[in-house]
Amino acid sequence: MTANHTASPHTKHSVSRDDYARFPEIQRAARLRLLQMHYESKVGHIGGNLSCLDAILFLHHFVMQPADQFVLSKGHSVGALYIGLWSIGRLSDTDLQQFHKDHTHLAGHPVAGWMPEIAVATGSLGHGFPVAAGMAKGKQLQDQPGRVYCLMSDGEWQEGSNWEALIFAAHQNLDRLTVLVDVNGLQGFGSTTEVASMAGLRQRIEAFGATVRELDGHRPAALQELLATPEQGFQVILLNTIKGKGVSFMEAKMEWHYLPLTAEQFVQAQNEVRQA
Amino acid sequence: MRNAASVVWQKLFEEQEYAFITGDLGFMALEPVRDKLGKWFINGGISEQNIVSVAAGMSKMGVQTWAYSIAPFIYARPFEQIRNDVCLNKLPVKLVGNGGGYAYGSMGSSHHAIEDYGVMLTLQGMNVHVPAFAEDVEHAVRRMATTPEPAYLRLGRCEKPKDFVLPAYAPWRQLLEGEGPVLVVIGPLVGSYIAPLLALAPSKRPSLWVLTEMPAGLDELPELMIQEIKAGRSLVVVEEHVAHGSAGHHLLARLHAQAIAPATFQHFCAQGYPSGFYGSQVYHRQESNIDANHVLKAILG
Structure with missing residues (x-):
């Protein structure tokens, strides 16, 4: 059983904003720990975790403040969130050993009510953005400080509820909401082009009145743009990423949406990350 | 409402x-x-x-x-x-x-x-x-x-007869006393039962109950209603809702858990669209046989 994190304050991590130079070191440690956690628990979803891990790390180390909230709409990448929270000291190695085990809080998709950094249960796609929009509206109504950051997948935009939320967020001018999209181009049974094309996602979103920016989702220099003072109004940031980032045999391979690592693959993956 | x-x-x-x-x-x-x-x-x-x-x-x-x-x-x-x-x-x-x-x-x-x-x-x-x-x-x-x-x-739509005086609000309320079957109706439909039941003699009239909250109401059944059922009266539940997940089924399960068995149990509930035709709320109630006229004939003869 994992420790009860509910009562713990959302304290700012120890890494200062001037420590960007440390980010490659943070990335490497996090990738290794993510691979270990998934290997030991014998579960997949590794590819989509590695595509968004860098953004989650950057957000939690350098961007988010105690008044901010994070919603992981692509709940199947909760491994990356657990590792992000481990990286800032909010989860321990002992906690991570409970991933996917019986009597755990660290389920394969986020469950609610056990630590403040995991704001809501998600896992069914198309829910996180509308809930985050409600949270941003709640902040707006009460004039509360802080932003709501919501991380989505690109294939997830095939869910119609997101387009309802986009209409709402733009119309309500939810200036405390930032939606990040992990654009790795792959989904559960094909690419986002061949399944139900998401081509022109930026233009489609912009057509609804949102401000859209595109960033490299892995390069620290690009991710630093997340620190820029948000422009007025609701904004969407498309993060161009690579599924399975950092492990050669996983990169841009759809099957790593699902597969667990064999012992040999685990060793190879660790070596690649260490030597990168 | x-x-x-x-x-x-x-x-x-x-x-x-x-x-x-x-x-x-x-x-x-x-x-x-x-x-x-x-x-x-x-x-x-x-x-x-x-x-x-x-x-x-x-x-x-x-x-x-x-x-x-x-x-x-x-x-x-x-x-x-x-x-x-x-x-x-x-x-x-x-x-x-x-x-x-x-x-x-x-x-x-x-x-x-x-x-x-x-x-x-x-x-x-x-x-x-x-x-x-x-x-x-x-x-x-x-x-x-x-x-x-x-x-x-x-x-829903309030169907209370103009001069009928309601008892104080509670999740369960007995609206009319009677010596006949125990008749439980869910929600506004009950309003349409009051006038026909008032026209009956108390010796024949069902004891009319209305339930308005779930699951709270199901967790605490009124003692007087339980006594009526234990006395050997039949239990009749009427609701504008399909059978699956209905208050009638929940109520029967709660009674069974307390080892209370009504003499008989009759459940009148929404049947969907049996004729394939559509009309007013009254029309659909009649099609489902949950209107007061049908139910009272069925349980009182």
């Missing part, structure tokens, strides 16, 4: 801050609520999935939020949003569905809500309120406003 609710929501806002989000419905009823609440009233547009999720998110940030549409639109389309975003997150969102049962009559089957509270009762922590009379609405709204759990309010 919608206008009664509108009045209560206006009063409530003078006592506490809350937000109200509608899926673009409420014409000729919610305008005063909109005007009273100002920025706290949000028309989220025709987007029931979104307004339920948004309500959950606002609730997460400490804003009590009421989400409104007509009954079928607030429980059926956004079911997963209610299950995941509201209930699994244990957020006290207040869902309001106007026109439960066949209330929208000849508007057609898409506008009927004959599975609503059964579906809602499958969800963790969900409370259901089915006020029977306009006078009940304030009690329902206030109970919903003070409970830390999610809740669903099924509004």
